[in-house]
Amino acid sequence: MSAEPLPTPRGPSPAPRRRQWSFRSEAFRGLLFQLFAVVLVGCGIWYLAHNTLANMAARGIQSGFDFLAQPAGFDIGETVIPYDALHPYWRAFLVGVMNTLRVALVGIVLATILGTLVGIGRFSRNAIVRGLCYAYVEFFRNIPVLIQLLMWYLFFTDWLPPIFEAFNVGGLFLLSKAGFSFPVPVWSFGVALALVGGLIGLLAAWLYRRWALRKFEATGRVRSLFWVPLAIVAAGMVLGWLVGGAPTAWSIPRAEGFSMEGGASATPEFLGVLLGLVFYTAGFIAEVVRAGIASVAGGQVEAAGSLGLTRGMAMRLVILPQALRVIIPPLTSQYLNLTKNSSLAVAIGYPDVVSIANTSLNQTGRAVEAISIIMAVYLVISLSTSAFMNWYNKRAAIKER
Amino acid sequence: MSAVFQPIAPRPPPVRTTGAVAWLRANLFGDWMSGVATLAMVAAAFYVLPGAIEWLFTHAVWRPDADACQKARGEGACWGVIVEKWRFIMLGRYPFEQQWRPEVATVLLMGLLVASCIRAFWKWWLGLLWLVVIPAFFWLMGGGFGLPRVPTDLWGGLPLTVMLATLSIAFAFPLSILVALGRRSSLPAIRTLCIVYVELVRGVPLISVLFMASFLFPLFLPVGKSPDVLLRVLVGITLFAAAYLAETVRGGLQAIPSGQVEAARSLGLTYWQTQRKIVLPQALAIVVPGIMNSFIAIFKDTSLVTIVSLYELTGALGLALNSDANWRPFKIEGYFFIALVYFAFCFAMSRYSLWIEKRVGVSRTR
Numbered sequence: 001m002s003a004e005p006l007p008t009p010r011g012p013s014p015a016p017r018r019r020q021w022s023f024r025s026e027a028f029r030g031l032l033f034q035l036f037a038v039v040l041v042g043c044g045i046w047y048l049a050h051n052t053l054a055n056m057a058a059r060g061i062q063s064g065f066d067f068l069a070q071p072a073g074f075d076i077g078e079t080v081i082p083y084d085a086l087h088p089y090w091r092a093f094l095v096g097v098m099n100t101l102r103v104a105l106v107g108i109v110l111a112t113i114l115g116t117l118v119g120i121g122r123f124s125r126n127a128i129v130r131g132l133c134y135a136y137v138e139f140f141r142n143i144p145v146l147i148q149l150l151m152w153y154l155f156f157t158d159w160l161p162p163i164f165e166a167f168n169v170g171g172l173f174l175l176s177k178a179g180f181s182f183p184v185p186v187w188s189f190g191v192a193l194a195l196v197g198g199l200i201g202l203l204a205a206w207l208y209r210r211w212a213l214r215k216f217e218a219t220g221r222v223r224s225l226f227w228v229p230l231a232i233v234a235a236g237m238v239l240g241w242l243v244g245g246a247p248t249a250w251s252i253p254r255a256e257g258f259s260m261e262g263g264a265s266a267t268p269e270f271l272g273v274l275l276g277l278v279f280y281t282a283g284f285i286a287e288v289v290r291a292g293i294a295s296v297a298g299g300q301v302e303a304a305g306s307l308g309l310t311r312g313m314a315m316r317l318v319i320l321p322q323a324l325r326v327i328i329p330p331l332t333s334q335y336l337n338l339t340k341n342s343s344l345a346v347a348i349g350y351p352d353v354v355s356i357a358n359t360s361l362n363q364t365g366r367a368v369e370a371i372s373i374i375m376a377v378y379l380v381i382s383l384s385t386s387a388f389m390n391w392y393n394k395r396a397a398i399k400e401r
Numbered sequence: 402m403s404a405v406f407q408p409i410a411p412r413p414p415p416v417r418t419t420g421a422v423a424w425l426r427a428n429l430f431g432d433w434m435s436g437v438a439t440l441a442m443v444a445a446a447f448y449v450l451p452g453a454i455e456w457l458f459t460h461a462v463w464r465p466d467a468d469a470c471q472k473a474r475g476e477g478a479c480w481g482v483i484v485e486k487w488r489f490i491m492l493g494r495y496p497f498e499q500q501w502r503p504e505v506a507t508v509l510l511m512g513l514l515v516a517s518c519i520r521a522f523w524k525w526w527l528g529l530l531w532l533v534v535i536p537a538f539f540w541l542m543g544g545g546f547g548l549p550r551v552p553t554d555l556w557g558g559l560p561l562t563v564m565l566a567t568l569s570i571a572f573a574f575p576l577s578i579l580v581a582l583g584r585r586s587s588l589p590a591i592r593t594l595c596i597v598y599v600e601l602v603r604g605v606p607l608i609s610v611l612f613m614a615s616f617l618f619p620l621f622l623p624v625g626k627s628p629d630v631l632l633r634v635l636v637g638i639t640l641f642a643a644a645y646l647a648e649t650v651r652g653g654l655q656a657i658p659s660g661q662v663e664a665a666r667s668l669g670l671t672y673w674q675t676q677r678k679i680v681l682p683q684a685l686a687i688v689v690p691g692i693m694n695s696f697i698a699i700f701k702d703t704s705l706v707t708i709v710s711l712y713e714l715t716g717a718l719g720l721a722l723n724s725d726a727n728w729r730p731f732k733i734e735g736y737f738f739i740a741l742v743y744f745a746f747c748f749a750m751s752r753y754s755l756w757i758e759k760r761v762g763v764s765r766t767r
Contacts, residue, residue, distance in 0.1 A: 124435075126435040143701075344708075
């Protein structure tokens with residue numbers, strides 16, 4: 001660049017902008033409307049806040065979040081982190097948030113699998129499969145999720161056999177009024193190493209996949225993108241397990257009187273919420289998947305067929321990748337719906353964040369604080385999920401040149 | 402050499418591609434996998450169906466006889482519980498001798514809804530009909546003017562469900578149009594307010610809004626004034642539904658090409674004239690199915706008000722059975738019954754939504 005910038009040519013100077021402070025000017029009216037709206041909302045909020053403070057003073061309600069540091073004084077049925085009644089309220093809320101996330105995450109994974117299967121089933125060549133998938137969607141979508149939760153819970157607590165007559169598969173998996181129990185490996189150094197190995201395997205598999213994809217782009221040679229990465233992960237786990245001394249101890253559930261000993265259990269409350277949410281949301285996901293598949297042009301299927309791809313391959317390699325772009329945005333809102341619907345757990349006593357907040361509200365009388373905690377938790381979950389899905393959606397979107 | 406004419410054998414007729422057998426072959430035994438699936442499912446049906454039919458019908462007890470139900474427990478359903486308690490489930494705690502009132506009120510309200518769904522009735526007097534029927538509903542339910550008063554905490558069952566769904570959508574609709582227009586407005590302050598409202602409400606579950614209606618609304622009002630819990634819950638559901646409806650309406654607004662707005666402005670129409678005469682008629686016609694889906698969603702969501710102690714269909718069932726030790730064990734049959742009621746309503750509405758979607762499509766391709 002030369003030292004002196006070129007002088008920019010001067011056109012006719014624009015007419016000086018006249019500000020019309022009259023009601024006829026659109027800009028002025030716009031300003032006025034906005035001012036009016038902001039003042040109105042501000043006054044409304046001030047009025048509500050003023051009333052709330054006056055009411056609290058009149059009823060002698062204390063306010064503030066200081067209660068979070070006091071001991072909660074109630075027990076929680078199932079916890080992910082250690083908790084007892086002497087712990088403070090904030091820890092109880094943390095347990096509740098963890099329980100919400102636990103049921104929502106497991107629910108999202110299961111509902112996605114079931115919903116995708118049912119959605120694809122709507123295109124089956126077998127009339128019975130088609131009919132069953134259609135019936136599934138119509139049946140589960142049109143019954144309120146709360147009733148489904150209550151029915152599952154009733155099924156678990158009322159209809160299943162008592163603990164000493166549990167349904168039992170090979171003595172390993174037990175289903176009874178106490179919930180569903182399954183064996184878990186006894187925690188030891190070897191198990192930890194197997195997990196670490198699995199994580200390393202996951203990383204290696206991801207690197208391999210990237211390398212294989214780049215090779216495919218360069219040479220056109222197809223390498224396995226599913227079985228080899230899977231084998232890498234499995235090898236990592238086995239290796240870690242062998243290095244840790246190959247522990248083989250499993251904790252197996254068995255009924256001891258009126259309680260279940262050993263193994264791990266999912267409580268009837270957890271299962272009620274989980275199954276209710278999964279079956280309900282899967283109906284909606286199936287419709288989302290069906291609409292996505294239907295949006296792929298019919299010529300694509302025919303072209304895939306004429307290239308010699310089987311129906312399964314055409315679905316996996318041609319249709320689903322294109323349908324995914326249509327599917328992701330509505331799928332995100334279904335995930336969010338599932339997470340928000342997990343708040344219904346309060347109806348059957350699963351200790352999620354809403355039910356913890358409800359208990360705290362009844363104990364301390366701090367309605368404003370408890371309800372704002374619920375809202376804040378769900379807002380954070382909702383906004384971060386949609387941020388993540390927007391990012392993923394951008395990745396999956398058509399790369400336009 | 403003279404060749405003797407030898408007719409070749411006639412070809413077999415083509416394999417039939419229509420008719421029952423061909424349909425079965427194509428749809429049930431298309432390839433070996435399909436055939437295996439068919440056989441497996443038929444086998445599963447033979448395994449499951451006899452037991453299900455026994456439990457549901459043949460071994461079921463249809464008389465309201467608690468002892469017979471107890472005896473058949475595990476083998477047959479106890480539909481007697483419905484026969485015994487259906488009034489309580491459908492109408493809640495409404496005083497027995499006055500129960501014709503909720504019945505008439507529900508029929509009126511549902512008649513109004515059905516009328517609003519029929520194209521031939523989309524005239525100016527339909528609005529008038531709403532203005533007559535809704536007050537009539539409240540008069541019948543609440544009393545006054547010659548009828549004995551019934552406080553709202555005795556209302557329950559189906560009338561409450563239908564009323565909550567109808568009124569919350571009816572009130573949410575105008576609000577949602579304003580919010581949707583505001584979200585597309587060029588005025589930054591108004592746009593921000595609308596975005597914050599919609600995203601805040603859509604980010605939280607309905608149950609937290611209902612808790613707010615139940616616990617916080619009394620605090621929000623001047624000291625000593627607390628409106629009826631039914632009114633508070635109605636306001637809560639309306640505000641909730643409006644945010645979702647606003648997004649539906651916004652979808653319709655976005656589908657209108659901007660040339661329409663520019664043409665209207667160049668004809669000298671003001672903003673509100675443009676919206677009222679050009680944009681909204683087209684946009685709302687597109688979103689009728691979306692509004693219908695919101696209505697179905699709200700209809701199902703009204704079941705949550707049972708958590709804040711309003712006894713609509715779901716709550717009334719609990720109320721009917723929890724207090725009666727004889728019938729409490731047969732709650733699952735009660736759930737089947739109200740699930741059927743909800744299903745009937747929602748399925749009918751979703752069929753209507755599909756039909757109207759096709760109608761809207763016709764007008765667009767024309």
